[in-house]
Amino acid sequence: MNEAIEVAGALLSGLIEAMPEPVLVVSDTVRLVAANAPAWALFPHLRPQAPLTTSLRAVDLHDAIARVLHTGQAENISWLDRVPVERLFQIHVAAFHAQEARFVALTLHDATESRRLEQTRVDFVANASHELRTPLASLLGFIETLQGPARNDFEARERFLGIMLEQARRMARLVDDLLSLSRIEQTLHLRPRAAVDLAGLARHVRDALAPLAQDNRLVLEIDTEPALVRGDRDELVRVAENLIENAIKYSAPERGEEARRVWIRVAPRGAFGVLEVHDEGPGIAPENIPRLTERFYRVDVGQSRAKGGTGLGLALVKHILARHRGRLEISSEPGRGATFSAMAPLYEP
Numbered sequence: 019m020n021e022a023i024e025v026a027g028a029l030l031s032g033l034i035e036a037m038p039e040p041v042l043v044v045s046d047t048v049r050l051v052a053a054n055a056p057a058w059a060l061f062p063h064l065r066p067q068a069p070l071t072t073s074l075r076a077v078d079l080h081d082a083i084a085r086v087l088h089t090g091q092a093e094n095i096s097w098l099d100r101v102p103v104e105r106l107f108q109i110h111v112a113a114f115h116a117q118e119a120r121f122v123a124l125t126l127h128d129a130t131e132s133r134r135l136e137q138t139r140v141d142f143v144a145n146a147s148h149e150l151r152t153p154l155a156s157l158l159g160f161i162e163t164l165q166g167p168a169r170n171d172f173e174a175r176e177r178f179l180g181i182m183l184e185q186a187r188r189m190a191r192l193v194d195d196l197l198s199l200s201r202i203e204q205t206l207h208l209r210p211r212a213a214v215d216l217a218g219l220a221r222h223v224r225d226a227l228a229p230l231a232q233d234n235r236l237v238l239e240i241d242t243e244p245a246l247v248r249g250d251r252d253e254l255v256r257v258a259e260n261l262i263e264n265a266i267k268y269s270a271p272e273r274g275e276e277a278r279r280v281w282i283r284v285a286p287r288g289a290f291g292v293l294e295v296h297d298e299g300p301g302i303a304p305e306n307i308p309r310l311t312e313r314f315y316r317v318d319v320g321q322s323r324a325k326g327g328t329g330l331g332l333a334l335v336k337h338i339l340a341r342h343r344g345r346l347e348i349s350s351e352p353g354r355g356a357t358f359s360a361m362a363p364l365y366e367p
């Protein structure tokens with residue numbers, strides 16, 4: 019008999035030790051009988067044989083244990099642990115009999131990440147719908163006006179058609195950006211392999227955006243050193259376009275102020291080729307910097323929208339660079355401009 023108990027005890031601790039998630043076993047007086055390594059790591063204050071209530075403050079959990087002991091029916095409960103960081107656990111509470119005694123096994127599953135992903139997905143759908151609804155509502159409004167009150171007003175019709183074209187373009191761009199984002203996300207694990215001349219690419223994008231810069235009274239200065247990176251040219255063009263276009267949009271001088279400059283620099287740095295875009299605009303407050311690459315995040319939604327922005331540009335940049343095994347660095351001193359550095363690994367034949 020004693021031998022059987024020993025074997026059973028060894029089996030129990032061996033079995034829970036083999037489980038990847040935290041597992042605790044308590045007696046019918048809710049004293050800790052056994053716990054595996056993930057459980058000890060999670061609750062360093064646990065004491066063997068001590069009542070669970072003293073080391074784990076979770077009223078819902080203790081209520082559930084009491085119910086399960088009473089009814090014998092297993093339960094699932096959620097438990098939000100706030101210290102040291104907020105984590106959500108799903109706990110499976112189940113009773114079992116062994117050697118005439120009753121025990122309760124608690125199996126914890128960390129649901130923090132899946133809850134975060136779910137929340138991100140919900141926010142994303144809400145944001146995308148909202149961004150599409152605004153131009154769509156405006157298009158519908160103008161169509162109705164053109165069918166009704168403005169039917170014979172030639173001048174109004176021209177003006178409205180102009181606005182409608184702009185709104186429709188905005189919707190098309192939004193859909194394009196969303197599709198690009200999802201395409202890049204799907205191929206995130208596939209590293210691009212072509213050799214791309216980052217300096218030539220930057221000069222090309224600079225030339226393409228020079229007229230826009232001029233309209234905004236900005237001068238695009240460029241300084242390049244040879245840097246051959248491993249990448250996908252079209253995607254890296256989008257990175258350069260987004261960063262330079264942002265510099266133009268957000269650092270343009272006000273009426274009456276003198277023209278400003280945007281500095282574009284390409285150079286190798288360590289194992290990376292770096293494309294740096296520096297502007298002399300208002301810069302970005304430190305608390306906003308980590309959020310800029312979130313989808314739809316804009317410091318000033320009104321300002322961005324007025325310039326046709328949807329807040330997807332930097333999210334795309336970040337994803338593209340991640341696929342390249344590179345990264346985006348952002349630094350800014352508010353009032354003294356911002357610097358965005360896109361880094362992609364140098365090409366090694």
Ligand SMILES: Nc1ncnc2c1ncn2[C@@H]1O[C@H](COP(=O)(O)OP(=O)(O)OP(=O)(O)O)[C@@H](O)[C@H]1O
Binds near residue numbers: 269300301302323
């Ligand atoms: N050079 C910059 N100076 C100041 N703020 C910037 C700069 N670049 C980006 N930002 C801020 O970051 C936000 C996010 O930029 P992002 O490129 O992702 O979106 P957007 O430019 O608003 O829209 P889109 O790129 O889709 O046209 C911008 O709305 C702006 O508030």
Ligand SMILES: [Mg+2]
Binds near residue numbers: 260263264327331332
């Ligand atoms: Mg942008």
